[in-house]
Amino acid sequence: MKLVLPALVCQAMFLPGVSAQGSGELRFCLRSDPKTFDPQLVEEEPSETIRYLTGGVLIRLNRSTQKLEPALASSWQVSEKGRRIDFKLRPNLEFSDGSPLTADDVAWTMRRVFDAALHSPVGDGFRSGPGDVETRVTAPDALTIRFPAPVSALALQFDQMAIECRRAPKGQAPVAGPFAVAEYKPGNYVLLRRNEHYWKHGADGRALPYAATIRLDIQQNRDVEALWFRRGQIHWIGKLDPELYDLLGRESPASVHDAGPSLDWVQLWFNQTPSAPIVPARKAWFASSAFRRAISFAINREDICRVVYHGHAQAAAGPVSPSNKLWFNAALKPDPHSPGHALDLLAGDGFRKRGDTLFDRAGTAVEFSIVTNSGNRLHERMLTMIQQDLAVLGIRVRIATLDFPSLIERITRSFDYDACLLPIIAGIDPSDQMNVWLSSGAQHEWYARQPKPATPWEAEVDRLMRAQASAIDEETRKAAWDRVQQIVHDQVPCIFLVNPDAMCAVSPKLRNAAPALLWPRVFWNADQLAVSP
Amino acid sequence: MTRAARIRATTAREWETLGALTARSCSWLVNILHTRGNRTEPRRSRSGREWWRRYTPPYLPVGLLRAVAYAVLLLSVAASVAPALLTRSSYQQQYREDINVAPCARFPLGTDDLGRDRLTRLVYGARTSLLLACAAALLSTAIATLVGGAAGWIGGGLEKAVLWGTDLFISLPWLFLLLTVRALLPLDVSPGSSLAITFLLLGLLGWASPARVVRARVRSLVASDFVLQARACGSSGVRLFVRQVVPNMKPVLLAQFFVSLPLFVLSEANLGVLGLGVAEPLPSLGSLLRELQEYSMLNSRPWAILPAVVLTCVVASLHLVVSRSEVQP
Numbered sequence: 034m035k036l037v038l039p040a041l042v043c044q045a046m047f048l049p050g051v052s053a054q055g056s057g058e059l060r061f062c063l064r065s066d067p068k069t070f071d072p073q074l075v076e077e078e079p080s081e082t083i084r085y086l087t088g089g090v091l092i093r094l095n096r097s098t099q100k101l102e103p104a105l106a107s108s109w110q111v112s113e114k115g116r117r118i119d120f121k122l123r124p125n126l127e128f129s130d131g132s133p134l135t136a137d138d139v140a141w142t143m144r145r146v147f148d149a150a151l152h153s154p155v156g157d158g159f160r161s162g163p164g165d166v167e168t169r170v171t172a173p174d175a176l177t178i179r180f181p182a183p184v185s186a187l188a189l190q191f192d193q194m195a196i197e198c199r200r201a202p203k204g205q206a207p208v209a210g211p212f213a214v215a216e217y218k219p220g221n222y223v224l225l226r227r228n229e230h231y232w233k234h235g236a237d238g239r240a241l242p243y244a245a246t247i248r249l250d251i252q253q254n255r256d257v258e259a260l261w262f263r264r265g266q267i268h269w270i271g272k273l274d275p276e277l278y279d280l281l282g283r284e285s286p287a288s289v290h291d292a293g294p295s296l297d298w299v300q301l302w303f304n305q306t307p308s309a310p311i312v313p314a315r316k317a318w319f320a321s322s323a324f325r326r327a328i329s330f331a332i333n334r335e336d337i338c339r340v341v342y343h344g345h346a347q348a349a350a351g352p353v354s355p356s357n358k359l360w361f362n363a364a365l366k367p368d369p370h371s372p373g374h375a376l377d378l379l380a381g382d383g384f385r386k387r388g389d390t391l392f393d394r395a396g397t398a399v400e401f402s403i404v405t406n407s408g409n410r411l412h413e414r415m416l417t418m419i420q421q422d423l424a425v426l427g428i429r430v431r432i433a434t435l436d437f438p439s440l441i442e443r444i445t446r447s448f449d450y451d452a453c454l455l456p457i458i459a460g461i462d463p464s465d466q467m468n469v470w471l472s473s474g475a476q477h478e479w480y481a482r483q484p485k486p487a488t489p490w491e492a493e494v495d496r497l498m499r500a501q502a503s504a505i506d507e508e509t510r511k512a513a514w515d516r517v518q519q520i521v522h523d524q525v526p527c528i529f530l531v532n533p534d535a536m537c538a539v540s541p542k543l544r545n546a547a548p549a550l551l552w553p554r555v556f557w558n559a560d561q562l563a564v565s566p
Numbered sequence: 567m568t569r570a571a572r573i574r575a576t577t578a579r580e581w582e583t584l585g586a587l588t589a590r591s592c593s594w595l596v597n598i599l600h601t602r603g604n605r606t607e608p609r610r611s612r613s614g615r616e617w618w619r620r621y622t623p624p625y626l627p628v629g630l631l632r633a634v635a636y637a638v639l640l641l642s643v644a645a646s647v648a649p650a651l652l653t654r655s656s657y658q659q660q661y662r663e664d665i666n667v668a669p670c671a672r673f674p675l676g677t678d679d680l681g682r683d684r685l686t687r688l689v690y691g692a693r694t695s696l697l698l699a700c701a702a703a704l705l706s707t708a709i710a711t712l713v714g715g716a717a718g719w720i721g722g723g724l725e726k727a728v729l730w731g732t733d734l735f736i737s738l739p740w741l742f743l744l745l746t747v748r749a750l751l752p753l754d755v756s757p758g759s760s761l762a763i764t765f766l767l768l769g770l771l772g773w774a775s776p777a778r779v780v781r782a783r784v785r786s787l788v789a790s791d792f793v794l795q796a797r798a799c800g801s802s803g804v805r806l807f808v809r810q811v812v813p814n815m816k817p818v819l820l821a822q823f824f825v826s827l828p829l830f831v832l833s834e835a836n837l838g839v840l841g842l843g844v845a846e847p848l849p850s851l852g853s854l855l856r857e858l859q860e861y862s863m864l865n866s867r868p869w870a871i872l873p874a875v876v877l878t879c880v881v882a883s884l885h886l887v888v889s890r891s892e893v894q895p
Contacts, residue, residue, distance in 0.1 A: 280865075280866075336662050339662075340662050340665055340679070340680060340681065400754075401754070402753040402754045404753050407838070413846065414679065414680060416846065417660075417680055417846045417847055418660065418662075418680065420846065420847065421658065421660050421847075431753070431754055431755065431756065431757075431845065432845050432846045433753040433754075433755070433845065434838075434845075435748065435749065435753075436745055436748070436749075439745065439748065439749040442749065443753075449753070450753055451753070451754070
């Protein structure tokens with residue numbers, strides 16, 4: 034016993050990472066191993082989590098206020114209609130190994146991001162037209178970046194770009210974010226240690242981050258994650274389903290947070306690909322906007338929110354969540370549940386209901402399948418409810434569930450499906466949805482990669498999306514994006530069902546936590562999080 | 567002792583031993599029922615046997631247990647033949663104002679997370695699963711009998727080939743095959759067809775392990791005294807196999823059949839995760855059991871465990887009833 038106390042004191046004094054500034058360990062779970070630690074090659078959430086916690090960026094989107102804030106750059110200026118951006122860096126910036134961070138490092142990072150051989154997903158966000166990106170260092174703490182064509186939401190794109198050290202030896206890259214990777218045991222955990230050279234200070238004047246380490250346990254099983262949270266072994270769960278939210282809420286109401294409708298939505302769309310190997314009669318139904326609109330009116334969104342999401346969702350009207358204060362088109366309302374109106378619309382399009390079955394003009398009974406990813410109980414329940422809602426119209430719906438790779442194969446390559454229900458993960462800026470709404474886009478779900486717009490309204494959407502992407506002033510962009518939302522609402526190429534709430538669980542022991550709507554919800558201010566003893 | 571009496575005595579001994587094996591294979595409940603019902607104690611140590619004699623009552627209501635088993639089976643048959651007799655609503659009817667209701671007069675087993683009557687879904691689910699699991703178990707046992715029986719009877723190169731084949735079959739990653747099968751199937755399949763496809767697959771894939779057991783049993787029968795005596799009496803070939811060996815394989819085949827039933831029902835639930843299970847809204851015991859995977863289910867809705875209880879009771883009852891008629895000397 035006599036030896037224990039001195040030993041503990043020595044440990045506290047000499048163990049790396051446990052400093053006078055930072056103390057305590059934050060713990061949470063990653064769903065899987067990060068695929069890469071290279072910040073420019075991040076494609077999935079675990080790697081993005083590591084990048085968010087370790088990467089220093091020039092500009093950071095404040096997840097709470099949804100506004101851009103200076104980070105490594107003290108100021109910036111966008112000009113030439115979104116073609117050029119000038120940065121002024123903060124003085125005395127350093128990487129985690131103590132080496133100085135200068136404009137040359139930023140320029141080197143930009144060149145690496147745009148290296149065609151690297152295929153960086155971060156660089157894709159900046160690519161708006163053919164040509165090279167010109168980076169010019171004007172002073173040790175200033176640089177100018179010029180793009181060949183206007184980049185929409187240019188400043189926002191820098192929230193994803195972690196600045197790297199140009200002199201770092203391979204495999205030992207220092208970082209400029211609040212934490213640095215200290216240890217990684219594949220399949221087990223990732224340990225991040227406090228960056229002693231981080232630039233930021235808290236409101237109390239202390240150097241950030243407050244926590245000494247973050248331990249990210251790799252755990253795929255959500256039940257185990259919940260169990261760990263209940264035992265106090267982890268400090269937060271970033272994403273909760275409604276049932277877990279209710280369960281944890283019953284046990285500890287203070288630990289669960291519902292930040293309101295998330296930016297994501299769940300949608301149903303019909304396959305309108307001309308080359309799809311489906312029954313011709315069905316192609317005709319799916320191409321009819323009256324048919325699609327009737328289906329939209331037949332679905333009871335309020336019931337879905339109440340029954341499937343236990344009230345933790347909101348009926349969706351379009352591709353922008355009401356939580357997205359800047360870009361939401363408040364004029365749009367979700368289609369109300371009205372089977373009578375749906376039958377009227379169908380009758381106007383030549384459909385007739387005889388007995389319990391709906392027939393089209395040619396006398397073909399209306400039936401189709403809806404596919405979704407297997408293993409997702411929420412989606413399966415939604416489809417079961419939709420199945421009953423459409424049975425009222427006389428439409429027979431068959432539910433099919435597929436494992437995710439098979440599903441993606443069907444909806445992106447073979448196009449061998451009738452309709453699909455899937456969630457869409459959305460960003461805050463309309464430019465994030467370019468790939469969805471441009472008729473040439475790969476994620477233009479109902480008919481992807483069109484050689485030319487198949488319908489006049491899709492041509493109009495193309496024009497408006499390009500207009501908002503190249504516009505600088507927010508009013509022009511908002512007007513164009515509002516019009517896109519209106520067209521999509523009227524033509525119903527996909528049926529917007531619900532915006533699920535952003536729910537998370539946070540331990541009462543975690544100080545300074547302010548769960549936000551946007552990813553990463555809980556640890557967006559990781560540098561300020563601390564654990565109460 | 568006449569030849570026929572000797573063979574009967576040997577057969578009875580074989581059945582007695584294998585009856586105990588069957589009972590152990592199925593479940594704890596089956597084990598207890600079987601052991602008590604037939605007065606054949608499972609093999610245990612001396613101290614265990616003493617404990618058994620000391621602490622179990624001298625008379626057990628075996629008759630009562632059998633009556634219960636008959637009642638359970640009768641109910642199962644009634645549910646399979648005429649489910650509407652036992653239920654008042656449709657298995658797909660959603661009472662959206664009454665989700666997750668506790669058992670009450672209107673909903674004797676409560677409602678599920680979409681407001682569907684649990685009793686109705688249990689009755690219809692038991693019907694679909696038990697009928698098709700029985701069919702799949704029959705199919706796999708039949709294939710195992712053919713393959714394992716032939717290998718054990720003929721022996722030599724065929725036996726080696728069959729052993730090699732079953733080893734290979736068991737070691738193959740069937741998950742990927744099933745994923746491929748699902749990916750190739752059309753999406754527009756009715757719930758009934760999806761159910762039939764699922765159990766057909768289970769039946770076709772479930773023969774390898776039973777085939778090894780059957781082969782071993784046939785080998786031991788071939789070397790037994792009564793087969794030797796039958797040979798000495800001039801019996802040979804197919805006649806010997808059909809008249810002497812096949813009747814003695816019954817306990818093994820029954821054991822394989824009973825073990826397969828719950829396995830197939832649970833496999834159907836697992837296949838549901840791959841999208842191969844029974845499509846909504848048709849219920850199955852597997853899809854009802856999948857509900858138990860959810861985190862808070864048993865704490866908040868303990869009655870949701872009933873599908874598991876029903877499955878256990880039906881399999882145990884079936885076993886008790888069938889084994890009585892088979893094992894009785």
